[in-house]
Amino acid sequence: MPRRLDTQMTSFPIAGAFTISRGAKTQADVVTCTITENGLRGLGECVPYGRYGESIASVIAEIDAASAEIRAGATKVDLLEHMKPGAARNAVDCALWDLEAKQSGVPVADRVGIAQPKPLTTAYTISLGEPETMAARAAENAGRALLKVKVGTADDESRIRAVRAAAPDAAIILDANEGWTEDNLAHHLRIAAKAGIALVEQPLPAGKDELLATIERPLLVCADESVHHTGDLAKLRSRYDAINIKLDKTGGLTEALAMKREAQRLGFRIMVGCMVGTSLAMAPAVLLAQDADFADLDGPLLLARDREPGLRYDASLVFPPERALWG
Missing domain, CATH: 3.20.20.120 (Enolase-like C-terminal domain)
Known part of the structure; x- marks a missing residue:
């Protein structure tokens, strides 16, 4: 059964305002990528950043452009070749890490060699x-x-x-x-x-x-x-x-x-x-x-x-x- 891929934009209000030298913002607009396979869901979140030419629309479009490959079983290594660095690939990559951890029963920490993550x-x-x-x-x-x-x-x-x-x-x-x-x-x-x-x-x-x-x-x-x-x-x-x-x-x-x-x-x-x-x-x-x-x-x-x-x-x-x- 092929994977299912979904994206969603959600806004989270900032407490007050977040101000840097380029300006201020009052909410965090994020894109959530969900990859579902055999009843298990992997989640990843990204934050499109205008400084790098990204927007909610452009990030969702990037994910959509790669959707056929992702649904067909593209791996995290495949994504390094098929998607450019940036927020869109982050959301998909992290969703795949999460999905693989759920499928295998092995936490991501173990998979990257961290036996006991610490605060x-x-x-x-x-x-x-x-x-x-x-x-x-x-x-x-x-x-x-x-x-x-x-x-x-x-x-x-x-x-x-x-x-x-x-x-x-x-x-x-x-x-x-x-x-x-x-x-x-x-x-x-x-x-x-x-x-x-x-x-x-x-x-x-x-x-x-x-x-x-x-x-x-x-x-x-x-x-x-x-x-x-x-x-x-x-x-x-x-x-x-x-x-x-x-x-x-x-x-x-x-x-x-x-x-x-x-x-x-x-x-x-x-x-x-x-x-x-x-x-x-x-x-x-x-x-x-x-x-x-x-x-x-x-x-x-x-x-x-x-x-x-x-x-x-x-x-x-x-x-x-x-x-x-x-x-």
């Missing part, structure tokens, strides 16, 4: 705003072990200082989302280093980040928008110290696992990140992040409501997914 410390995001507003949010969450602070303006010094003063004991990641420039890069990196920031993510625009190879980097600098899949890694070795692996960029867990292995071989530090999505999108990423240097998997914490069942969060910890959710 991880995840970052919690502070949206971009005025320094006093960001400081207030940081103070509210100062007890968390790791904060991710959105920056990316021409003058982030006041934001960095304000957040550090409000959360003196937290480890802090700064995410500029391509918002800094050649003129202010060195200044902001120096301020970040003095403030004890652990890592700065994507300070310059993708494709315009050559300067990072020629200047002193006083702290870890991480690629996000500049790195999507394994083929991007080699050219970035002189520019970045770390990479942010997101399933919606790699096009699923299959490519993400390969990318992580190669990145570690090349000496990169590893962050596993996410778009703003539900626990279904985070579940495979929690497994991917088991031996990562940084985990940024707080998507469900930013939502006004999540899927049921969802991941378990306790303060700064995110726990491995139960099989009723995924895997």
Whole structure:
């Protein structure tokens, strides 16, 4: 009996607003892929991202274009050839991982060599705003072990200082989302280093980040928008110290696992990140992040409501997914 393939768009309201250097959003629009075979269902979720030319319509169209192959039994490896990296392939790939786990009775964690997945410390995001507003949010969450602070303006010094003063004991990641420039890069990196920031993510625009190879980097600098899949890694070795692996960029867990292995071989530090999505999108990423240097998997914490069942969060910890959710 052939597989059945279904896609559905669902909107989940964000608690307040999620603001970065490129703009704000008040809801997370996600696409769920369901693959059914012999009465068993595999689920995968993706978040189309406009920065990469994706939309709900384009992602569903990509999945539809590959539907005949998927229904005919295409494997995860087949998808690496037949679908390009991105959100659409992520939803299908993760649905296949989930389906295979249910068919075999072997959890995804076991299939990828993780005998006992453990809870991880995840970052919690502070949206971009005025320094006093960001400081207030940081103070509210100062007890968390790791904060991710959105920056990316021409003058982030006041934001960095304000957040550090409000959360003196937290480890802090700064995410500029391509918002800094050649003129202010060195200044902001120096301020970040003095403030004890652990890592700065994507300070310059993708494709315009050559300067990072020629200047002193006083702290870890991480690629996000500049790195999507394994083929991007080699050219970035002189520019970045770390990479942010997101399933919606790699096009699923299959490519993400390969990318992580190669990145570690090349000496990169590893962050596993996410778009703003539900626990279904985070579940495979929690497994991917088991031996990562940084985990940024707080998507469900930013939502006004999540899927049921969802991941378990306790303060700064995110726990491995139960099989009723995924895997």
